[in-house]
Amino acid sequence: MTRLSPRARWLAPLLLLLGCRPAPAPYAVPAPLPETRRALAQGDAVGGAGRYGSHAWLGLPYAAPPVGELRWRAPRPAPKWTGVREALASGPGCPQLASPLGGVASAEPGTVVGSEDCLLLNAWAPPLKPEALPRTRLPVMVWVHGGGNSIGTATFYEGGRLAVEQGVLVVAVQYRLGPLGFFRHPALRAGDESAEELSGNWALLDLLEALRWVKQNAAAFGGDPDNVTLFGESAGGLNTASLLLSPLSKGLLHRAIIQSGGFSRMTPDEGERFADGARPGHRNSSNEVLARALVAEGLAPDAKAARTLLTTTPGRQLARTLKALPPAALLKAYAGARGGWMLDLPQLFRDGVVVPTGEPLEVLKSPEGWNPVPVMVGTNRDEQNLFLFMDPAHVERRFGMFPHVLDPPNYLATGEYLSRAWRVAGAEQPALAMVQSGHTQVFAYRFDWDEEPVAAGTELSRYLGAAHGLEIPFVFGHFQLGRLGKVLFTEENLAGREALSRALRAYWGAFARTGWPSVEEHPAWRPFNAAPGADAFLVLDTPGGGGIRMAGGLDSTEALLADLAKDPRLPTAEARCRVRQQLVGWRRALTAEQYAAVEECRPFALSAR
DSSP states (O other): OOOOOHHHHTTHHHHHHHTOOSSOOOOBOSSBOGGGOEEETTEEEEOEEOGGGOEEEEEEESBOOOOGGGTTSOOOBOOOOSSEEEOBBOOOOOSEEOOTTSSOTTSOTTSEEOOSOOOEEEEEEOOOOGGGGGGOOEEEEEEEOOSTTTSOOGGGOOOHHHHHHHTOEEEEEOOOOHHHHSOOOGGGGSSSOOTTGGGOOHHHHHHHHHHHHHHHHGGGGTEEEEEEEEEEETHHHHHHHHHHHOGGGTTTOSEEEEESOOOOOBOHHHHHSOTTSSSOOOTTOHHHHHHHHHHHTTSSSSHHHHHHHHHHSOHHHHHHHHHHSOHHHHHTTOSSOBTTTBOOOOOSBOOSSSSOSSOHHHHHTSTTSSOOOOEEEEEETTTTHHHHHTOTTTEEEETTTEEEESOHHHHHHHHHHHHHHHHIIIIIHHHHHHHHTTOOOEEEEEEOOOOOOEETTEEHHHHTSSOTTTHHHHHHTOOOOHHHHHHHSOSTTHHHHHHHHHHHHHHHHHHHHHSOOOOTTSOOOOOOOOSTTOOOEEEEOOGGGTOSEEEOOOOOHHHHHHHHHTOTTSOSHHHHHHHHHHHBTSTTSBOHHHHHTOGGGTTSOOOOO
């Protein structure tokens, strides 16, 4: 019997409840099709027939494998090949702890899976004849997967329906994750590193290289290299937002869609310093992680010796030692992995080269500070319910399987305030800042679909609702997620779900084509407007939930904190302060100092990070 790690064990009942395997099997196309042969900059490649009538090319390298001396270096262009490459199966994901998003169905959660040779992408296009390619210019949509920048693969997503129906080229990209994707240390600055490499933002550099590959090769698939939309969800949304700010992305992206993301960033010092220093760093800073890894690998007898080794070994020598560490040693050195697989990871460093040093919202207010391309930005109404549903502090598992919400009023109130905080920081404040810069093509949304069934006696529509990530199948029009999909997506919600999905695909496709998401057959989506009484965002829902409609009433941190202070669902000071504690550091809704200033919360100290 497979044994789960202690932290993974509390997520397993959700997977049992939903009756799903840990992850779908890797996607492949059955056989090469001669008409899919394309001449790429690296050599000829042939794909096959994808789902939904598309052509598909899977597992194409967009950069050289970042292995050996290329670990923690900027990506190099993919090497050329001879002959015809068969692009028929997705390649391995980047090194990560196995999870429901890890692309390895048989792996025990929390074990290390993936390969450092992972800078690959999948592409889907309408079935074009080779002779039609020279006169075809399809909009290009480049998808950045989520997963906290520590888990996830391109394998998990299927772009064929969006490609065929909307007449676009869809590209799903893999990028380095965890300590291989975001990592800064003085030893990695001891040689001939470029200014970009000094940043430690390896994942963002991967995505920039993928965009360069798209610019070079899009026309071979019928795509327009001068009309590229970068879109991503969760960490993919954060990365998309980062590249929207980055001066290095100018000319590489022409539209951006940020789904449940935001603009939160970290200073370089937080990512490097020891946590107990005079100016403390993150608990999983590079020095903290490397000290643990050196001890675990037998390269230092204890933590004190590991610290001495890190601070006294010459840079080049230490870099060689670090690059020889197996990925598993690095991944397992992180403290507090959520669920046993999602790392608490310093990331998105404001280095001044890849990412501006200024506060993101202030950067957005200046038209010269970012790339003012058309932007769509939004969140799901009940983002945090997904995480609360998996939290044993809120939900117990009877007989190890059947969920029971311990305090429904508290659960629903907590989910509401944390989701509101996500919306304020992840959508409304950035949209307002962009508009204040004089930019007019900013479009905001809120996804409200919540028509899940009752499963194992639990009202999923109430306790999951419009949870984090649920808009993704609607955007791609792909609900075949194995047993998980069969539980969430039923015959009873089919008609409304498909109609809403058609609308999302139409909006996303129109935006990719023109930079304006409105389409004739669906309600008009007007630009973000923060004026009192104005319609600011589009609500995406079925008729049973009020339908697709423009709405106003912008939220704010001040408003949600005022509501929290008098919420009857949280009748005690302790209950209110537990919610405030979760808001501390979460999307910067509340600082530790602001929490400490709340008199009723003084008896309830913040937990140490």
